[in-house]
Amino acid sequence: MKLDKNFFSENIRTLLYALIIAIIIRSLLIQPFYIPSSSMEPTLLVGDRLFVTKYSYGYSKHSFPFSPPILNKRILFNNPERGDVVVFKTPADNRTDYIKRLIGLPGDKIQFINSNLYLNSSEILKSKILIKNKIYCGNRVIDVYKFEEILPNGKKFHTVYLKDYTYQNSDVFTVPENHYFFLGDNRDCSKDSRYLTSVGYVHKDNLVGKAQFIFFSSDRNIGSIFAFWKWHKSIRFNRTFDKIN
Template identity: 45%
Template structure:
């Protein structure tokens, strides 16, 4: 009986050690290399869809205290840092809510940024925009949160086709990406001129009329300027995607988006 108890105790201890080392390795991997991120909203359509799953490259910009889970890294500023590039899709810690956000970085320190009737101006010059057809999706609940999409052709009945105008926007450094538009007369389609402070960045959602980003002050539920310290990493590639309310709904998987590069 004693031997049985001894074996049971030894087996339990081995299990505890295995779990400990697994958690430690996962924590180090998540802190230093890649962090999983699930897209919960439609603010980055059609670059990123609700239900896309990706890994954030945390080596891209170096490390800050937000590189650790719960923001517990014991240092301030950034170490091993490198500058993001205009057009990067970045994940960052919201300066007020402490939630992780994903947007496109369009404004660098010292830039002036403005929207005029839905067109982005950087340092006083409009970016190049070319029409790219219509983005279509079914008007139905999307993802675990059950959001309905916003439509340029509203009102749309359940199961109908929701449409938005799609364009290709080319930033001054040559980075091109899709943007979606519902109206050029929205609350943030024409804005004041924003001057990006030193050490901070200006971000926008690609789904321009359905994104709370740097056009909205933090006091109004927006993002405002994003401090460099708050950058967590760069989104480079979609690993998996599901259009359903659960990843177990195999019939809602989007195989065409598996391992898709993020542009």
């Protein structure tokens, strides 16, 4: 069988077009992410795969693969809302993706007093939930209290705290202009804006997108996704297409 001389060039062109379309979708519309750590439990579990919308807060150089210097500031900017679960590039290297919950807006003052979270001198209301008292912290299982917290804008979500409340008191964190303050929902097992040398305050240009929903989830402690005979145990079917609160 004799191939048309344009066969290979046409296929290369098709693959190139497909790659360009994929990059456009990933950069401007939606991008999948995998959750590798337990810092956002109970909201996000290790093994969750989720979709993040890139257009939610506008675009910066970090909207594109490898953060090319094609934008010197964020364009089409939309202000994030307190309580959003956000993917951002860490200020320490402008390369690593983190996902945390937005707690502090520019100008806000955040402080922990006796393990209670204060925002602008007002305590964030939380009520204890008694349905779960163990959760992951890395590879360890830890004893925790689980709470429902309510932010001033009415946003409700679940958090967990170690039973011995290891993070009890802090200095006052004052969020600079054009920056945001993030916390993990697994409050005693999260590297977040409380740690100024590694994460700290996050500039608006470092925002990547808003976490929207989980499209797949599997428990790696039960078995690899390739171990199909364990799928009935490892795949968390009840989390499929869960909206991220």
